[in-house]
Amino acid sequence: MVQKEIVLQKQMADVIIVGGGPAGISAATILARAGKKVVVIERGNFAGSKNVFGGAIYAKPTAEIFPNFEEEAPLERCNTEHRYALLGEDDGTVISYKNPIHCQKGETNSYTVIRAKWDRWCAEQAKKEGAYIVTETIVREIIIKESKVVGIKTDLEEFYAPITIIADGVNSLLTKQLGLRKETQPKEVALGIKEVITLSKEKIQDRFNLDDKTGVIYTIAGGPMLGMLGLGYIYTNQESISIGVGVSLEELQKRNIKPYEILNELKEHPSIAPLIKDGDLKEYSAHLIPEGGYNSMPKILGNGFMVAGDAAMFVNNVHWEGTNLAMLSGKLAAETAIVALEQNDFSEHTLELYKKKLKHSFILKDLKTYRNxxxxxxxxxxxxxxxxxxxxxxxxxxxxxxxxxxxxxxxxxxxxxxxxxxxxxxxxxxxxxxxxxxxxxxxx
Ligand SMILES: Cc1cc2nc3c(=O)[nH]c(=O)nc-3n(C[C@H](O)[C@H](O)[C@H](O)COP(=O)(O)OP(=O)(O)OC[C@H]3O[C@@H](n4cnc5c(N)ncnc54)[C@H](O)[C@@H]3O)c2cc1C
Structure with missing residues (x-):
């Protein structure tokens, strides 16, 4: 403790961003592109190392931040087909929508990506624009002076800036610390678990009826989740399949079931088993997914701070959309910060612009639409x-x-x-x- 106090230093920036996920990195890219001095603090050893998701990023929102991503980013497959599977105990009904146009430039809807590669690439772009990214560092505390957020504290350093963007994900310790929200309640989150299963490119393409560029997304209801608030998914990568389920934490607690039991049962379902047969388990991960949506949103701004992405509960569970809401809320927070920096006014009143922008965007409109x-x-x-x-x-x-x-x-x-x-x-x-x-x- 004494040692830590000795090395405690003060660093100054225009904007501090906590979290190097899609929300934080998007905010950093926009700010750095506008010539602002921005510091991102990420606890993982690189951006993406701690991040888990199902599998698809959405092309149009992504292009608003990274216009060159389709040429340069590590993408797996462009999704031309969406299958909805309604599973019974052993049987199942699948409906599918397929449109090859979704693999043409400018028309692509979504791509599958591997987060560790994708987030890292996004962070590289932010760095190229001039953002400073500090990794392997946990933000422990928000610094408040005279009712304003003025910076953050890590174990070794203090960083000061007139604006802090909190983008520390679903379990946001900092929004709890600021009293913006209470401890996460089981009914506000789903527990997502996921396996990445390796399979040869040829097998994936044969089994899912794909060519070497295209991919398919499965949204799965029923099966082992019959009667439960939960959904499953499959995404096809180049040489692996991502398969997972997201089940309400409250439901899991009530029924005393382990989420991996549900995933194992799903993998054995006659409609699913042939798709992953002979694959090798490469990765297993678990992560919370905000489920409370519009009704559980914390206060998203105040004197000297804004909250973006999962930390603000910006997830549309009905459509498995999260990265797009995270990236665009990061962008809108960055644009608001640029205005505040130009006006040299970091008050809640000025930062209200962030909320206005969110209200005009699809983010708050969609969350409100699906609130019930x-x-x-x-x-x-x-x-x-x-x-x-x-x-x-x-x-x-x-x-x-x-x-x-x-x-x-x-x-x-x-x-x-x-x-x-x-x-x-x-x-x-x-x-x-x-x-x-x-x-x-x-x-x-
Ligand atoms: C199982 C599952 C499947 C999903 N599938 C999809 C999908 O297919 N498509 C889609 O669009 N969305 C999907 N989502 C949602 C999507 O992953 C999230 O909405 C998105 O990652 C949110 O981005 P974010 O930047 O807000 O948070 P995160 O991606 O969680 O990033 C937060 C970052 O903050 C860092 N951090 C946290 N606390 C601290 C701290 N104190 N100090 C420093 N760093 C900190 C973390 O290490 C992390 O890198 C899925 C989510 C899950 C769990």
């Missing part, structure tokens, strides 16, 4: 994520089976069974809830 989706699914998981998905698969089984029973008789038996298992009143109530949800998303 997760709570509704959570409260009705056994029906919407259990009973009905099962029935859809049962319907498909009945519809595709050829036997000697007349079709009308089969339809009638199917409908009779539905009402036996869930009475008319409950079904009507479910439909009402569904309508209300859809109305809330589309109209309100």
């Amino acid at each position: 989706v997760i709570p509704t699914l959570e409260h009705n998981a056994s029906a919407f994520l259990g009973f009905y998905p099962k029935k859809i698969n049962e319907f498909m089984e009945m519809f595709t089976s050829v036997d000697s029973i007349p079709k009308r008789q089969k339809y009638r038996t199917f409908i009779k069974n539905i009402f036996k298992e869930r009475n008319l009143f409950k079904i009507a109530l479910d439909m009402l809830k569904l309508l209300k949800l859809v109305w809330g998303v589309i109209v309100r």
